Amino acid sequence: MPARRTTVLALALAAALALAWGIGRALGHPAAAVALTATAALAWTLRRLAHEEETNMTASARVAAELTHERTRLSRARRLAAQMRALRSAAGALPDGVVLLDANGRVRWFNRAAERLLGLAHPNDRGVDLVDRLGAGPIGPWLRQAHDSPLNEVPAPGDPDVQVSLARIPLPGGERLLMVRDISALTRLEQIRRDFVANVSHELRTPLTVIHGYLELLEPEDVPALAPVLAEMRTQSKRMGQIVEDLLTLSRLETQERLPEERVAMAPLLATLRREAEALSQGRHRIGVESADDADLRGSPKDLHSAFSNLVSNAVRYTPTGGRIAIRWSRTSDGAVFAVSDTGYGIPAQHIPRLTERFYRVSSSRSRETGGTGLGLSIVKHVLALHDARLEIASEPGKGSTFACVFGAERVLEPGVEDG
Numbered sequence: 001m002p003a004r005r006t007t008v009l010a011l012a013l014a015a016a017l018a019l020a021w022g023i024g025r026a027l028g029h030p031a032a033a034v035a036l037t038a039t040a041a042l043a044w045t046l047r048r049l050a051h052e053e054e055t056n057m058t059a060s061a062r063v064a065a066e067l068t069h070e071r072t073r074l075s076r077a078r079r080l081a082a083q084m085r086a087l088r089s090a091a092g093a094l095p096d097g098v099v100l101l102d103a104n105g106r107v108r109w110f111n112r113a114a115e116r117l118l119g120l121a122h123p124n125d126r127g128v129d130l131v132d133r134l135g136a137g138p139i140g141p142w143l144r145q146a147h148d149s150p151l152n153e154v155p156a157p158g159d160p161d162v163q164v165s166l167a168r169i170p171l172p173g174g175e176r177l178l179m180v181r182d183i184s185a186l187t188r189l190e191q192i193r194r195d196f197v198a199n200v201s202h203e204l205r206t207p208l209t210v211i212h213g214y215l216e217l218l219e220p221e222d223v224p225a226l227a228p229v230l231a232e233m234r235t236q237s238k239r240m241g242q243i244v245e246d247l248l249t250l251s252r253l254e255t256q257e258r259l260p261e262e263r264v265a266m267a268p269l270l271a272t273l274r275r276e277a278e279a280l281s282q283g284r285h286r287i288g289v290e291s292a293d294d295a296d297l298r299g300s301p302k303d304l305h306s307a308f309s310n311l312v313s314n315a316v317r318y319t320p321t322g323g324r325i326a327i328r329w330s331r332t333s334d335g336a337v338f339a340v341s342d343t344g345y346g347i348p349a350q351h352i353p354r355l356t357e358r359f360y361r362v363s364s365s366r367s368r369e370t371g372g373t374g375l376g377l378s379i380v381k382h383v384l385a386l387h388d389a390r391l392e393i394a395s396e397p398g399k400g401s402t403f404a405c406v407f408g409a410e411r412v413l414e415p416g417v418e419d420g
Contacts, residue, residue, distance in 0.1 A: 094111060094113060095113055095182070096113055096179055096180060096181045096182075097110070097111065097113040097114035097115075097116070097117045097118060097164075097178075097179070097180030097181075098110065098111045098113070098114060098177065098178070098179060098180075099114050099118070099120070099130065099177070099178040099180070100175065100176075100177060100178075101130060101175060101176045101177070101178060102174070102175055103173065103174030103175060104129070105129055105130055105131055105143065105176075106127055106128065106129055106130070107120070107125055107126055107127060107128055107130055107133075108126070108127075108175075109126070110122070110125070113180070114178075114180060115158070116158050116159070117156045117157075117158050117159070117162065117164055117180045117182060118134065118156070118157050118158050118180060119156075119157045119158035120133070120158075130143060130178070131143045131144055134157055137154070137155070137157055138151070138154045138155075139151065139154060139157065139166065142166070150165060150166060150167040151165065151166040151167075152165045152183075153165065153183065153187060154166070156180075156182070161184075162182055162184050163182070163183050163184045163187045164180050164181060164182055164183060165180075165181050165183050166178065166179065166180050166181075167179045167181075194251060194254055194255065197247055197250075197251055198247075198248065198251035200247075201244050201247040201248045201251065202248070204240075204244050205241075205244050205245075205248070208237060208240055208241050208244060209241070211237055212234070212237040212238065212241060215230065215233055215234050215237055216234070218230055239373070242373050243373045243375065246373050246375035246376070246379060247375065249306065249375075249379055250358070250375060250378060250379060250382065253303070253379065253382040253383065253386065254382065256386065258386065259299065259300035259303055259383075259386045259387070260300050261298055261299055261300060262298070262299075262300075262301065263296050263297075263298060263413055264296055264297040264298070264299050264300075264301045264304055265296050266291070266294075266295065266296050266297060266329055267291070267294065269301075269304070269305060269308070270289050270291055270327060270329055271289075272305070273289075273305075273308055273309060273312050273327055274287060274289050274327060276309060276312060276313070277312045277313070277315075277316055277325060277327070280313055280316045280317075281316050281325075284321040284322070285316060285319055285321070285322070285323050285324065285325050286322075286323070286324045286325070287324075287325045287326075287327070288324070288325070288326050288327070289326075289327045289328075289329075290326060290327070290328045290329070290330075291328070291329040291330070292329075292330050292331075293329065293330055293331040293336070294415040295331055295336060295412050295413060295414060295415060296412075296413040296414075296415065297336070297387075297407060297411055297412065297413065298410075298411050298412075298413055299387045299411060300383075300386075300387075303383045303386070303387075304383065304387070306379060306383065307379060307380040307383040307384065307405065308338060308340075308405070310376035310377065310379055310380050311340040311376075311380060311403045311405075312325070312327060312340055313376070314340075314376055314377070314403070315340050315341075315342040315344065315401075315403075318342065318344040318345055318401075319342040319343060319344035319345075319400075320344065320345075323342060323343040323344055323400075324342070324343045325340070325341070325342045325343075326339075326340070326341045326342075327339075327340055328340075328341070331412065332406075334408065334409055335406065335407045335408045335409045335411065335412055336407045336411070336412045337404050337405065337406050337407070338404070338405040338407075339402055339403065339404040339405070340402070340403050341400065341401070341402040342400045342401055342402075343399070343400040344400050344401060345397070345398070345400075346395050346396050346397035346398050346399050346400055346401055347362055347393075347395040347397065347401055348362070348397055349395075352393050352395060355377050355393060356377045356378050356380070356381040356391065357378065358374065358375055358378050359374040359375065360374065361374060377391075380403075380405070384405055387407065387411060388407075388408055388410070388411065389405055389406055389407045389408070389411065390405075390406050391403065391404070391405060391406075392404045392406055
């Protein structure tokens with residue numbers, strides 16, 4: 001209706017102007033002034049009404065736009081809520097436990113698998129500190145650690161007969177996602193494999209010893225035509241015997257949680273390693289020992305000697321004649337390092353992560369030539385793990401390699417100080 005009112009006022013204004021013009025001609029200026037004044041008042045009123053109409057139309061458009069925006073926002077919110085419900089439903093059905101922790105380590109949400117594996121209860125455990133809730137077992141100390149390395153093969157708090165592995169995933173805002181996986185089936189399979197390897201190795205040891213013994217009794221001079229054959233048979237029987245011994249060593253290391261510990265005097269151990277390297281090298285390499293510290297180690301002398309000897313023998317086997325091998329023992333700011341460096345063939349970067357796997361070969365032909373069993377670095381890895389140490393490998397093809405055993409400060413003993 002405002003448009004019709006504006007039209008009427010416009011016609012009225014036109015009529016007033018015409019009337020003012022006629023009166024002004026008939027009566028003179030005073031009457032014309034009155035008529036013009038009335039006309040001006042009518043024009044002001046018309047302008048005000050038009051402005052109010054325009055303002056009302058603008059306000060209506062703004063309200064309509066806001067309503068449209070609000071409807072769009074509510075529609076998006078409903079879609080987001082539906083997606084969140086679907087996501088929670090999917091996470092709730094996962095076979096792995098999922099726990100959402102806030103920046104303070106308190107439980108915000110968990111699925112049904114987490115209830116079963118961790119012993120959480122809904123809704124009572126919403127908002128609890130997970131460290132306090134699970135602090136009695138091995139999971140509590142792991143949760144207190146700052147780093148996010150996984151925790152493997154621990155009993156599930158909700159079911160001690162179940163073995164689980166745990167991992168933490170950082171999220172924005174300091175939150176973390178705790179993943180819990182049931183690995184009981186994998187653990188059983190791994191135990192079956194270990195038992196099989198151990199049993200087979202034990203069973204093979206006796207017949208191999210008999211075969212090797214009889215081969216030693218046969219002299220090449222007795223059967224000259226078979227001399228090369230007997231030499232190869234002796235070599236291969238020795239290699240098979242070494243493989244069996246290494247498998248038995250690995251089986252023992254895998255089943256042990258702790259090794260016997262005592263002071264390991266590094267100076268005589270370094271001298272022994274040098275003699276072994278020189279005997280294996282037969283003068284083909286330059287071998288040196290570098291030790292800037294008299295510190296010793298706390299651990300198992302037999303197993304540490306086995307690990308270090310494997311690194312030294314590998315360096316001799318995989319370094320061409322005329323190359324250099326350096327055996328180093330040194331203190332660091334946070335522990336100590338035993339390292340073996342060589343100027344050998346070197347190892348391509350893609351192979352380094354897999355070097356400690358059993359029987360992994362960078363080059364099968366080269367391994368056959370050197371007589372290695374493919375188990376040495378696996379033994380090194382297990383020995384170091386039982387000494388809370390780690391193996392670091394640096395290598396460049398054509399320039400050589402460095403294998404370093406890194407020990408923490410708690411394993412380093414000062415010379416002349418009894419280990420308490």
